[in-house]
Amino acid sequence: MAAAKIIVCNDDGIGSPGLRAAAEAVLGLGDIVVVGPKRQQTATGRSLTSHPDAVLEAVDFRVDGRVLEAYQADCSPARLIQHAIPVLCPEGLPALVVSGINYGENMGTTITSSGTVGAALQAASFGVPALAVSRQTGIEHHFAYGDLDWSAARHFTRLFAEKLLGRRFGPDVDVLNVNVPAGAGPETSWRVTKVSRQPYFAFEIRQPTRRTLVDEGKVRICVDLDSLEHGSDIHAMVQEKVVSVTPLSLDLTSRTDLQVLGRRLAGD
Numbered sequence: 001m002a003a004a005k006i007i008v009c010n011d012d013g014i015g016s017p018g019l020r021a022a023a024e025a026v027l028g029l030g031d032i033v034v035v036g037p038k039r040q041q042t043a044t045g046r047s048l049t050s051h052p053d054a055v056l057e058a059v060d061f062r063v064d065g066r067v068l069e070a071y072q073a074d075c076s077p078a079r080l081i082q083h084a085i086p087v088l089c090p091e092g093l094p095a096l097v098v099s100g101i102n103y104g105e106n107m108g109t110t111i112t113s114s115g116t117v118g119a120a121l122q123a124a125s126f127g128v129p130a131l132a133v134s135r136q137t138g139i140e141h142h143f144a145y146g147d148l149d150w151s152a153a154r155h156f157t158r159l160f161a162e163k164l165l166g167r168r169f170g171p172d173v174d175v176l177n178v179n180v181p182a183g184a185g186p187e188t189s190w191r192v193t194k195v196s197r198q199p200y201f202a203f204e205i206r207q208p209t210r211r212t213l214v215d216e217g218k219v220r221i222c223v224d225l226d227s228l229e230h231g232s233d234i235h236a237m238v239q240e241k242v243v244s245v246t247p248l249s250l251d252l253t254s255r256t257d258l259q260v261l262g263r264r265l266a267g268d
Contacts, residue, residue, distance in 0.1 A: 003030045004030035004031070004094075004095035004096065004165060004166075005030055005089055005095055006031065006032050006095060006096045006098065007084060007085070007088070007089075007094050007123070008026060008033070008097075008098045009034070009077060009099050010022065010036050010037075010077065010115075010119070011076075011077040012036075012037075012040060012041075012042060013037050013038070013039055014034075014037065014059055014061075014072040015145070016036070016145060017145055018101035018150065018153075019034065019036055019100075019101070020061075020063060021101050021153060022098050022154075024154055025153075025155075025157035025158040027066070029096075029158075029162065030095060030096070031069075032068050033068070033069045033084075034061050034071070035071050035072070035080055035081075035084045035088075036070075036071075036080075037074070037075065037076065037115075038054075038072045038074040038075075039074065040143055041077055041115045042104075044076045044113075044115040044118065045112055045113045045115060045117075045118045046078045046119075046121050046122060047076045047078060047118070048076060048078055048079045048082060049075060049079060050073070050076065050079045051074035051075065053074075054073045054074040054075045056083070056084070057073065058070070058071055059072050071084070071088075076115065076118070077099070077115040077118055077119035077122075078122035081097065081119050085123070093126060095128075095165055095166070096128065096129050096164055096165055097120060097131070098131045099123070099130065100133035100135075100157065100178075101133045101150060101154070101157060102114070102133065102134035103141045103145065103146070103148075104137045104139070104141060104142045105200070106132065106134045106177065106179060107179055107196060107234050107237060107244065107246075108195065108197070108198045108201075108232075108233065108234050109195070109196070109199045110199050110201045111248075114132075116134055117175070119132070120175040121175055121248070121250060124250055129164040129168065130164075130174065130176075131160055131175070131178065132176070132177045133153060133157045133178045133179075134177075134178070134179050135179075135180050135182070136180065136181050136182040136237065137182065139220070139221070142219070152184040153184075155186040156178055156184075156190065157178070160176055160245065164176065169247065172247075172249045175247070175248040177244075178190075178243065178246075179233060179236075179243065179244040179246075180243050181241050181242070184241075184242075188243055190243035190244070190245050191236045191242050191243070191244060191245065192246075193232055193233040193235070193236045194231055195232065195233055196228065196232035197232075198223060198228065198232075199222065200221065201219050201222065202219070202220055203217045203218070203219055204217060204220060205217045205218075206218075225239070233246045
């Protein structure tokens, strides 16, 4: 029987140490193919953008003395997955897509802007089990690599990759979004959480005018502890200091009563 094919991808770029850590984490679980954007693609969400001349370019990618099949392309992470699955897996869908390990946590309502989560959701749209993994960092690392300890994030990447291989966790669990605290170790507890309705990251412009440059805005972490929901991803990370594991669904339908909403919209 052929080994399971696992695609490892990210949004920080093919040269990211986090991508290398993710590949290290899943070594031995199947045939690993690494794909990464040619340049930094943080905060591209699930956008399907690409350079008009973008192709898969083979790159030298070595992990623990092994040479892995690896490619880069000048496109968004989701576009890369959309292209890589049919091109690199002509014999059938991969068994798993692992997206990460991201520089910076992806939690709360801002996860839809995450290229890491976007790539995982794109994989899920093919029906492929997908894992998005992020490591808590300072904001200064969001667009610049830093020398970080990846051991805990590697541990939890492998743990949940093993759990996803060959299993489904229900018809509405399309992606597991895992966030690992900066101070975590392999022994750190993990919690199944929900997405907080808080944004986590806030974008601020000090003195906005129509002439203000878009890039003049600054990102900062913004958590309201008084209204923070117990059981949420942000609460797990910020208050409990544990690993957050959030099931995500491609179905963005509101959980409201659709019949009641229909009557209200009809004016009854």
